[in-house]
Amino acid sequence: xxxxxxxxxxxxxxxxxxxxxxxxxxxxxxxxxxxxxxxxxxxxxxxxxxxxxxxxxxxxxxxxxxxxxxxxxxxxxxxxxxxxxxxxxxxxxxxxxxxxxxxxxxxxxxxxxxxxxxxxxxxxxxxxxxxxxxxxxxxxxxxxxxxxxxxxxxxxxxxxxxxxxxxxxxxxxxxxxxxxxxxxxxxxxxxxxxxxxxxxxxxxxxxxxxxxxxxxxxxxxxxxxxxxxxxxxxxxxxxxxxxxxxxxxxxxxxxxxxxxxxxxxxxxxxxxxxxxxxxxxxxxxxxxxxxxxxxxxxxxxxxxxxxxxxxxxxxxxxxxxxxxxxxxxxxxxxxxxxxxxxxxxxxxxxxxxxxxx
Amino acid sequence: xxxxxxxxxxxxxxxxxxxxxxxxxxxxxxxxxxxxxxxxxxxxxxxxxxxxxxxxxxxxxxxxxxxxxxxxxxxxxxxxxxxxxxxxxxxxxxxxxxxxxxxxxxxxxxxxxxxxxxxxxxxxxxxxxxxxxxxxxxxxxxxxxxxxxxxxxxxxxxxxxxxxxxxxxxxxxxxxxxxxxxxxxxxxxxxxxxxxxxxxxxxxxxxxxxxxxxxxxxxxxxxxxxxxxxxxxxxxxxxxxxxxxxxxxxxxxxxxxxxxxxxxxxxxxxxxxxxxxxxxxxxxxxxxxxxxxxxxxxxxxxxxxxxxxxxxxxxxxxxxxxxxxxxxxxxxxxxxxxxxxxxxxxxxxxxxxxxxx
Numbered sequence: 001x002x003x004x005x006x007x008x009x010x011x012x013x014x015x016x017x018x019x020x021x022x023x024x025x026x027x028x029x030x031x032x033x034x035x036x037x038x039x040x041x042x043x044x045x046x047x048x049x050x051x052x053x054x055x056x057x058x059x060x061x062x063x064x065x066x067x068x069x070x071x072x073x074x075x076x077x078x079x080x081x082x083x084x085x086x087x088x089x090x091x092x093x094x095x096x097x098x099x100x101x102x103x104x105x106x107x108x109x110x111x112x113x114x115x116x117x118x119x120x121x122x123x124x125x126x127x128x129x130x131x132x133x134x135x136x137x138x139x140x141x142x143x144x145x146x147x148x149x150x151x152x153x154x155x156x157x158x159x160x161x162x163x164x165x166x167x168x169x170x171x172x173x174x175x176x177x178x179x180x181x182x183x184x185x186x187x188x189x190x191x192x193x194x195x196x197x198x199x200x201x202x203x204x205x206x207x208x209x210x211x212x213x214x215x216x217x218x219x220x221x222x223x224x225x226x227x228x229x230x231x232x233x234x235x236x237x238x239x240x241x242x243x244x245x246x247x248x249x250x251x252x253x254x255x256x257x258x259x260x261x262x263x264x265x266x267x268x269x270x271x272x273x274x275x276x277x278x279x280x281x282x283x284x285x286x287x288x289x290x291x292x293x294x295x296x297x298x299x300x301x302x303x304x305x306x307x308x309x310x311x312x313x314x315x316x317x318x319x320x321x322x323x324x325x326x327x328x329x330x331x332x333x334x335x336x337x338x339x340x341x342x343x344x345x346x347x348x349x350x351x352x353x354x355x356x357x
Numbered sequence: 358x359x360x361x362x363x364x365x366x367x368x369x370x371x372x373x374x375x376x377x378x379x380x381x382x383x384x385x386x387x388x389x390x391x392x393x394x395x396x397x398x399x400x401x402x403x404x405x406x407x408x409x410x411x412x413x414x415x416x417x418x419x420x421x422x423x424x425x426x427x428x429x430x431x432x433x434x435x436x437x438x439x440x441x442x443x444x445x446x447x448x449x450x451x452x453x454x455x456x457x458x459x460x461x462x463x464x465x466x467x468x469x470x471x472x473x474x475x476x477x478x479x480x481x482x483x484x485x486x487x488x489x490x491x492x493x494x495x496x497x498x499x500x501x502x503x504x505x506x507x508x509x510x511x512x513x514x515x516x517x518x519x520x521x522x523x524x525x526x527x528x529x530x531x532x533x534x535x536x537x538x539x540x541x542x543x544x545x546x547x548x549x550x551x552x553x554x555x556x557x558x559x560x561x562x563x564x565x566x567x568x569x570x571x572x573x574x575x576x577x578x579x580x581x582x583x584x585x586x587x588x589x590x591x592x593x594x595x596x597x598x599x600x601x602x603x604x605x606x607x608x609x610x611x612x613x614x615x616x617x618x619x620x621x622x623x624x625x626x627x628x629x630x631x632x633x634x635x636x637x638x639x640x641x642x643x644x645x646x647x648x649x650x651x652x653x654x655x656x657x658x659x660x661x662x663x664x665x666x667x668x669x670x671x672x673x674x675x676x677x678x679x680x681x682x683x684x685x686x687x688x689x690x691x692x693x694x695x696x697x698x699x700x701x702x703x704x705x706x707x708x709x710x711x712x713x714x
Contacts, residue, residue, distance in 0.1 A: 048687065063686040074686060211664045211671050286681070293682075294675075297654040307568045314568050315687045318651075323685065324643070325650075327678040329420040329431060330405065 006030040006259045015152060016159070016247050017079075017109055018145070020133040023251075024077045024113035025060070027258050031075055031115065032062050034262050038269055041068025045075070051148045052311050056081045056140075058148045061316045065323065069124075069273040073117045074319035079149050080110045082309055084136070092136075095225040095232070096158045099136060106157065107140045109150065113258065114302070116320040117265070122170045122285035124272035126217070126292065127265050128320065130302065131163030131258050133251075161250050162224035165261060166203055167268075168217030168292065170285040172342050174353075176268045177218045181353035183264035184221050184257070191253040192243035197356040198233045199223045204350040209295050214347040216295045221257070226250055284333050284340050286326035293325045363387045363616045372509060373516070373604050374436075374466055375502070377490040380608075381434045381470035382417070384615050388432055388472065389419050391619050395626055398425025402432070408505045409668050413438045413497075415505045418673045422680065426481075426630040430474045431676035436506050437467045438497070439666055449493075452582040452589070453515045456493060463514065464497045466507065470615065471659070473677040474622070479527045479642035481629035483574070483649065484622050485677065487659065488520030488615050490608075518607050519581035522618060523560055524625075525574030525649065527642040529699050531710075533625045534575045538710035540621035541578050541614070548610040549600035554713045555590045556580045561707040566652050571704040573652045578614070583607055641690050641697050643683035650682045 008026045010019045032045040045062040052058065059078035064070055083105035084092070093099050099106075112132030119126070136157040141150045167180045181200070188196035203222035208215050223233070228245050230236065244250040296303055306317035334340045365383045367376045389402040402419040409415065416435035421427055440462035441449070450456050456463075469489030476483070493514040498507045524537045538557070545553035560579035565572050580590070585602050587593065601607040653660055663674035691697045 061686065065686065072686075211669070290678070293650060294654060297651060312568070318684065319686050321647070321684040324681060324683050326681050327675065328680065329418065329422065329429075329676050330672045 004030075004034070006262070008255070008259075010251070010255075012248070016251065017111055017133065017135060017149070018151060019251065020111045021077075021079055021147065021149060023255060023258070024111065024131070027113055027261075028060065028062060028075050028077050031262060032064075034266060035064065035070065035073055035075075035117065038266060038273070039064065039067040039070045039073075043067040043070075045073070050313065050316075052080065052313070055311065056144055056148055056150050059313060059316055061313075061319055063319060067120075069120055069269070071118045071120045072323040073115075075113070075115045076316050076319055077113045078111070078313075078316060079147070080306075080309055081108065081140070081150065082311075083107050089136075092158075096136075096160070096227070096229070098229060099158045107137050109135045109137070111149075112163070114320070115261070117269075118289070118322045119269060119273055121273050121275060122277050122281040123173070123275040124269055125167050125169035125176065126289075126322070127165070127167055129163075129165040129258075129261050131161070131254050133159070133161050133254075135159045158227070159247065160225045160227040161254050162226065163254060163257065164199065164203055164206075164220060164222035165257065165264065166207055166217055166220035166222065167265075168288070170288045170343065171281070171339055172218075172346060173268075173272070176271070177351075177353045179268060180218075180220065180264050183260050185354050187256045187260035187264075188221065188253075191249070191256065192234075194235050194243060195223075195253070196221065200352075200356070202233055207295065209291060209299065211298075212291060212294070214291065214344065215350055216292065216347075218346060218353070219350055226253075280333075283326065286324055287328065287331060287333060288343075289322040289325040290327045293321055296320055361387075361391070363619070365612070365616075367608070367612075369605070373608065374468055374490065374492060374506070375508060376608065377468045378434075378436055378504065378506060380612060380615070381468065381488070384470055384618075385417065385419060385432050385434050388619060389421075391623060392421065392427065392430055392432075392474065395623060395630070396421065396424040396427045396430075400424040400427075402430070407670065407673075409437065409670070412668065413501055413505055413507050416670060416673055418670075418676055420676060424477075426477055426626070428475045428477045429680040430472075432470070432472045433673050433676055434470045435468070435670075435673060436504070437663075437666055438465065438507065439668075440464050441493070446493075449515075453493075453517070453584070453586070455586060456515045464494050466492045466494070468506075469520070471677070472618070474626075475646070475679045476626060476630055478630050478632060479634050479638040480530070480632040481626055482524050482526035482533065483646075483679070484522070484524055486520075486522040486615075486618050488518070488611050490516070490518050490611075492516045515584070516604065517582045517584040518611050519583065520611060520614065521556065521560055521563075521577060521579035522614065522621065523564055523574055523577035523579065524622075525645070527645045527700065528638070528696055529575075529703060530625075530629070533628070534708075534710045536625060537575075537577065537621050540617050542711050544613045544617035544621075545578065545610075548606070548613065549591075551592050551600060552580075552610070553578065557709075557713070559590055564652065566648060566656065568655075569648060569651070571648065571701065572707055573649065573704075575703060575710070576707055583610075637690075640683065643681055644685060644688060644690060645700075646679040646682040647684045650678055653677055 047062045049060045061076040064073045115129040138155040185196040199221035203219045244253045402421045404419045406417045418433040421430045472486040495512040542553040556578035560576045601610045
C-alpha cells in the first residue's frame, strides 16, 4: 500500500483562483498516480487537456477505463468562465446576500476537481469527490495565464467554496463505511467542530433519489456556499475562529478534505478489489449503477449547471456515469433479509457511522 | 409472420374515457401476443396488474425480459387520476384556452398505453409507442368501475389526445425507416393530409437530446393537445372535415395509429432479429442505449409527469429503460465514414423518409 501523502504548498502571493487551480491540478496528478498503483494493470490514465471553445477556461479530464481492478475512473479539473443571467443571480442571492441587485448578466469563474471511481469488483464501493471554488466578479479581465485563465480575482462581488466526498457501495461492509466517515471527520475536526455533523447531514439530504425514496449511497460530506458570511447550515454561534471564515482558512479546510480522499478510500479498495464474487453479485452492482445514473442525470445540480453552461464539454460532465448500468422491471433483488436488502435498508434510513460530537 | 389484425369495436354508448380504456387494454393484449410470437422463445409476457394506492386508477404492466430475440419489452396501460395544481393548470392553458382561470386544484384523468421494445440484435431497432387521452373535469365522481376507474366523464373542462410512435435503430437500414414512416403516413392520411407532415416534424423536434445535439432516433410521429379547438401545429385552413376535431373522430385517428404499430414494426424485426453481428456492434448498441437513458431521464415529459404524480408507480414509469446501457468517455465509435457514423449523421440532420405531400 503506497498511500503517499499529497505534497502541496500554496503560493499565497497569488490570487485565490490561481491557488485553487494549482491545488486541484496537483491533487489530480496525485490521485491518478495512487489509483494507477492500486489498479495494478496495464491501463494508465489518459489525460485529456482542453481549452474551452467559448471564453476563458481550461480542463483536464483523466480517465482510466477497463483496468484490472478499476472498471472506470475519471478525475477531472475544470475552470469555467462565463456570465450568469439575472434570473440565476437572483437564485444565488438566497445564499449570498452580499450579491448586489442587478438587471445585468454577471461574470463568474468556477474552478473545481471532480472524481468518480467505479471498481470492477461488486464488493468494492464506488466513490465520488468534488471540490470547487466559485467567484462572481464585476468585470472580466483580458489578461490570461498560459492555462487560458484570467489571473486577477476582482473586483469581486461574491466568492465561495463547495464540495464533498461520498461512498456508494453495492454491498455493505460496516468497517468500510466507518473508516470512510472517520477519515472525513478527522479531516474536518481541526477546522471546526460543527463542520462534519452539518456536512454529513447535508450529504445524506443532497444525494437522495426522491422517486426511489433512497439515498444514493452511504454518504460522506457535502457543502456549498461556504464563505465569510454566516451559513444557514452552521450554528450561529460559530463566529470567526469556530469555523473557517476567510478565503485562506476555507481554502485550508478544502485542501485538508481533498488530501483526505486517498486515505479515506484506498484502504477500502485494498480490502475489496480482489474478493471473490458471483454473477448475481455483479448483477446487483449493475442495478445499483442504474440508480447512480438516475441520480446523476435527474437530480445532480453540478450536472445540470455544467450542461447549461455555454460551450459545455459534455464528455467531461458525463464522465461520472458508470461504464455499464442495468435496469430490471420490479427486480426481485434487494429484498429484506438478503445482503442486498441490507444496503437498501441503509439507503432508506441513513446511519451515523461515527459519533457526531 | 402472423401479423394478425387488431379487432376492436368501440362501444359508443360509453363515455370516451371508458372507450379509450377498453381500446388500450385490447391493444395491449394484441401487441403482447404478436411480440411473443416474434420472440419465439420460452419467455412470456408477465402481466402485472395493479390499482393505484392514491385515488382511483389502475394499470397493467406487461413485461418480457431476457427473451430469445427480445432483450426487454414493456407494454403498459395505465389510468391515472389526481389533481393538478393551479401552476400546472396555468401552463396547460397555453395550449388549452378553454380551461377557465382557477386558483383551485383541478381533477384530471389520464388513460394511456405506452410501449417499448429493445431487441437483442444490434441490427434490430428499438421502438417506442404511446397513445393517451387526457381529461380535466370540474369534479370527481364516487362511482367506480370494476377497474377502479370513475365511469362518468364530466362535467368536463377540457380533453385531448396525444401520442406517437418512433424508431431508434443502432444501425441504419433505409428500407426499415421508409417502411416504418410509410406505414404511419398511411395510417394518418385518411384522417387529414396535414397530420403526418406536422406530426413527423414534431417527433423530430421532441425526441431530441440537446446536450448531444442529436435526435434520439429516426423519428416517426408525435402529437399532443389534439382536441376540437384549433391546433398550433396544424394549418389554420384545416377546419372541421379536413382533420379530426370531434372526440369520436380523434379517437378513430388514434385507434388507426395504435393499430398501425404491429404492421409498422414487426416486419422490420423479422428482417433483423436473426442477422449475424459482432461484439463491436453490440457495444455500439449499448452506447446508443446510454443515449436512450439520457433522453428518457432528462427530457421526456411523460417520465417527468409520471414521477411527479402522487402515488406514482416508479417501476411502470421507468419500464422504458433498456436492460443494459453503456457509457464511454469520448468513445471512438460513431466516427464519420463508419456504419456507426452513418447513424450519427442522420440523428444530426433528420431526413424525410417518405414524400411529405
